[in-house]
Amino acid sequence: MSAPSGPVPGPFRNARYTPLAADGPLPWDMVRAVPAIRRSPVDFLTRTAARYGGAVAFPLPRTPVLLLTDPAAVRRVLVENARNYGRATLQYKALATVTGQGLLTSDGAPWRTHRRIVQPAFHHSALDGIAEQAVAAARRLRRTTDPGPRGTEVEVAEATARATLEVIGRTLAEADLRGVAEQLVDAVGRALELVVARAQSPVPGTWPTPSRRRLRAAVAEIDAVCARIVAVRRAATVAEDATDLVGLMLRAGSGDEEIRDELVTFVVAGHETVASCLTWTLDLLARHPAEQAALHAELADVLGAPGESREPTWDDLARLPRTRAVLDEALRLYPPAWVITRTSLAPDTVAGVDVPAGTLVIVCTWALHRDPELWPEPETFRPERFLGAPRREVGYVPFGAGPRLCIGRDLALVEAVLVLAALLRDRRVRPGTGPRPRVESLVTLRPAGGLRLRFETLPG
Numbered sequence: 001m002s003a004p005s006g007p008v009p010g011p012f013r014n015a016r017y018t019p020l021a022a023d024g025p026l027p028w029d030m031v032r033a034v035p036a037i038r039r040s041p042v043d044f045l046t047r048t049a050a051r052y053g054g055a056v057a058f059p060l061p062r063t064p065v066l067l068l069t070d071p072a073a074v075r076r077v078l079v080e081n082a083r084n085y086g087r088a089t090l091q092y093k094a095l096a097t098v099t100g101q102g103l104l105t106s107d108g109a110p111w112r113t114h115r116r117i118v119q120p121a122f123h124h125s126a127l128d129g130i131a132e133q134a135v136a137a138a139r140r141l142r143r144t145t146d147p148g149p150r151g152t153e154v155e156v157a158e159a160t161a162r163a164t165l166e167v168i169g170r171t172l173a174e175a176d177l178r179g180v181a182e183q184l185v186d187a188v189g190r191a192l193e194l195v196v197a198r199a200q201s202p203v204p205g206t207w208p209t210p211s212r213r214r215l216r217a218a219v220a221e222i223d224a225v226c227a228r229i230v231a232v233r234r235a236a237t238v239a240e241d242a243t244d245l246v247g248l249m250l251r252a253g254s255g256d257e258e259i260r261d262e263l264v265t266f267v268v269a270g271h272e273t274v275a276s277c278l279t280w281t282l283d284l285l286a287r288h289p290a291e292q293a294a295l296h297a298e299l300a301d302v303l304g305a306p307g308e309s310r311e312p313t314w315d316d317l318a319r320l321p322r323t324r325a326v327l328d329e330a331l332r333l334y335p336p337a338w339v340i341t342r343t344s345l346a347p348d349t350v351a352g353v354d355v356p357a358g359t360l361v362i363v364c365t366w367a368l369h370r371d372p373e374l375w376p377e378p379e380t381f382r383p384e385r386f387l388g389a390p391r392r393e394v395g396y397v398p399f400g401a402g403p404r405l406c407i408g409r410d411l412a413l414v415e416a417v418l419v420l421a422a423l424l425r426d427r428r429v430r431p432g433t434g435p436r437p438r439v440e441s442l443v444t445l446r447p448a449g450g451l452r453l454r455f456e457t458l459p460g
Contacts, residue, residue, distance in 0.1 A: 066353065118245055
């Protein structure tokens with residue numbers, strides 16, 4: 001199939017501004033929308049899809065841009081013809097300034113090689129070892145949220161991020177790296193904020209601005225911390241059956257730069273994902289007491305009544321379907337990967353639209369997860385959607401789909417289920433003081449300025 005040679009004639013008012021035969025905004029619509037795009041890109045994409053449909057063409061003639069929220073179209077790009085859609089996009093190029101060429105940003109042979117090497121760290125046979133670390137993370141979070149006699153108010157976005165650091169050390173390098181991991185997570189977080197700010201700035205990225213100098217300093221700190229982690233792991237014995245990420249890569253003969261890139265990738269795509277998921281889950285439970293009561297009923301049945309409850313274990317996972325459903329529904333409403341971008345490598349047809357090679361394709365997961373045809377009352381928090389029903393393959397893609405499905409999905413879900421169960425087995429969460437923060441669409445979705453919630457002891 002050959003690509004269209006020029007603008008496609010038809011009923012679309014934007015036909016003269018794009019080679020894509022799909023409706024969409026005009027150039028002056030985009031100019032007027034600049035403040036809204038900077039304020040909340042996820043809201044802009046959702047409103048645009050609601051107005052123009054599941055396949056929207058943006059008026060950028062040099063690079064065709066197609067926004068997709070139609071499930072069949074998303075399936076075509078992410079699953080059926082995934083090899084035709086690469087990651088050479090501005091989103092991943094910006095991320096690569098921090099992560100390098102790890103699994104999150106690489107393509108082709110390097111991606112396949114690295115995925116094969118690190119796969120054992122995320123295999124089902126290795127997940128039971130995560131359970132102990134997840135419960136340890138929950139203990140740290142419980143100390144932070146200790147209710148006391150009158151309850152306590154906590155900034156949960158920071159608390160969940162700090163607590164889940166304990167899982168990182170064992171998964172990354174089979175060692176207690178709490179101090180080093182915290183420094184790494186902090187440096188990565190600063191670098192990502194600078195990358196997002198730079199992407200939203202009209203100043204050219206090559207100019208020697210203060211933010212560019214801060215980004216270089218943050219990346220240098222990341223490099224130094226990763227070098228320390230690799231040196232410590234190299235000095236230890238790397239067993240043939242090692243399952244930690246650094247150990248696997250050392251045994252495969254990977255270079256220090258390759259290992260560094262996967263370490264940072266895991267922090268971005270693994271640690272930050274779990275922390276974000278737990279933050280929004282706690283927020284949703286605080287605002288929906290009936291759903292929280294149903295969760296507490298399951299936890300009491302499996303772990304014991306408040307005051308007499310025990311910590312969850314790996315063996316409890318299958319007995320906590322509602323806990324898992326609560327997390328699944330939170331991931332529907334607040335998907336960590338709220339947008340997925342691809343570039344078409346060859347001509348294709350998606351949603352009836354001829355897509356030339358070089359087209360930028362934007363999948364807005366947030367909008368897809370709010371499609372009323374897929375999800376009745378899409379804005380409503382209803383965990384029962386995921387009880388006794390198969391999870392949708394493409395209408396529900398919080399971790400992506402197809403061959404590029406996030407390698408750490410199962411690890412993240414095991415960790416999140418056990419942390420949530422261990423935290424709330426004998427306490428409840430309520431809204432904190434002050435207004436609820438708006439959602440910031442950064443690399444993941446975050447509550448702007450943090451999120452304060454109140455923790456109280458459940459009556460025994």
